[in-house]
Structures are given as structure tokens and as C-alpha cells.
Amino acid sequence: MPVITHISQLDPTKTYTYADYLTWRLDEFVELIKGKVRLMSPAPLSSHQTISFNLGGAIHAGLRGQKCRGFAAPFDVRLTTAGPNGDDQITTVVQPDLCVVCDPDKIDRRGCLGAPDWVIEILSPKTAAYDTREKFSLYEEAGVAEYWLVFPGEQTVVTYVLEAGSYQLHGEYFEPGVIPVQTLPGFAVEWAEVFEGV
Secondary structure (H helix, E strand, O other), X not given: OOOOOOHHHOOOOOXXXXXXXXXXXXXXXXXXXXXXXXXXXXXXXXXXXXXXXXXXXXXXXXXXXXXXEEEEOOOOEEEOOOOOOOOOOOOEEEOOOEEEEXXXXXXXXXXXXXXXXXXXXXXXXXXXXXXXXXXXXXXXXXXXXXXXXXXXXXXXXXXXXXXXXXXEEEEEEOOOOEEEOOOOOOOEEEHXXXXXXX
């Protein structure tokens, strides 16, 4: 079998696994959604990068001394379902903009195996529908306890918390003030810090 070095070599009608994904030598970043390949957007806008850097700094400072660890894309998160989780059975691999994992057993040298506790996606015009619909459902189904959507243009953060298996809107933040993190009691992020420099 030839080495996959370009996205055009992949069959869009085929279902792939994480074992396949590991063999690819692509220059582009891709995600695997229920076995289907999804090309990531081109390099994010500077506002996206600024917000990611701001949030990453706040999360890093807030997690100091705790067992939870924060990660930024590119970082493979293998979302799993019930049953054996060998590489051949994993069909969903995503790269959240930011995530926090509090169970050290989920972290290995290749990324995260299982649902992070907290995921943050920073939206762009090209990813808005994907992040608010498809990834929303994926994270909900996988058991991600808290999901934040950050809208750079509107300077808004929308937070969801998993309750009884489905996401409930927890808050919408569009002006200076504290944004509490439900999965990390006592930890919060300042709205002004998220959007500083945007």
C-alpha cells in the first residue's frame, strides 16, 4: 500500500480508523470524524491566535499545582465509545483549539485517549457551523463535561455544561467580567483577558 502524503490520495467515501491516520504523512492537519476525513481550515486569523494565546496563558496559570493539564492544537484527541479502544476501533480524532484533561490516565505520548474535561473552540467564519453543530454533538456524545465556544468578531464566550448526557447552556459572556469554569471549581477567566489585543 502506498504511503499517503496528500489528502487527494484518501477516498472520501471510505471509513478510516486511527490506525490508518497514524500511517499518513500529510502536510495538512486533518480530523477524523466517525471515520470520515475532514481537512482543517487554513492557518487561523491573528484574532484567533491572540485569543488562543490569551486563554492558554490563563489556563496554564490557573492549573499550576493541579493534576489537570492544558493542551493546544495541534493535539490529537481520540474520542472513544464503549468497547475495546485499540487503534483499529477508533474512528474519531479531533484537534480542539484548547482542552483540559484532569485524568492523567487519558494522556499518552500521542495525545488524549477519551474525552477531555473541558474543550474550547475558537470560531472562524469557515468553522462556525462545524464547531456549533457537528463538534458540539461529538463532544456531547463523548462526555466532554464543559464546552466553550468563543466568537472573536462578537467578542462573546458561550459556555455549555454536560448534564444528564446533554449540553445545557450555562452562560453567554459579552462584556467585562468573570467567566467561571464549572469543571474546575474556584477557577475563572476574565472576559477582558480573553479578548485582550483583539
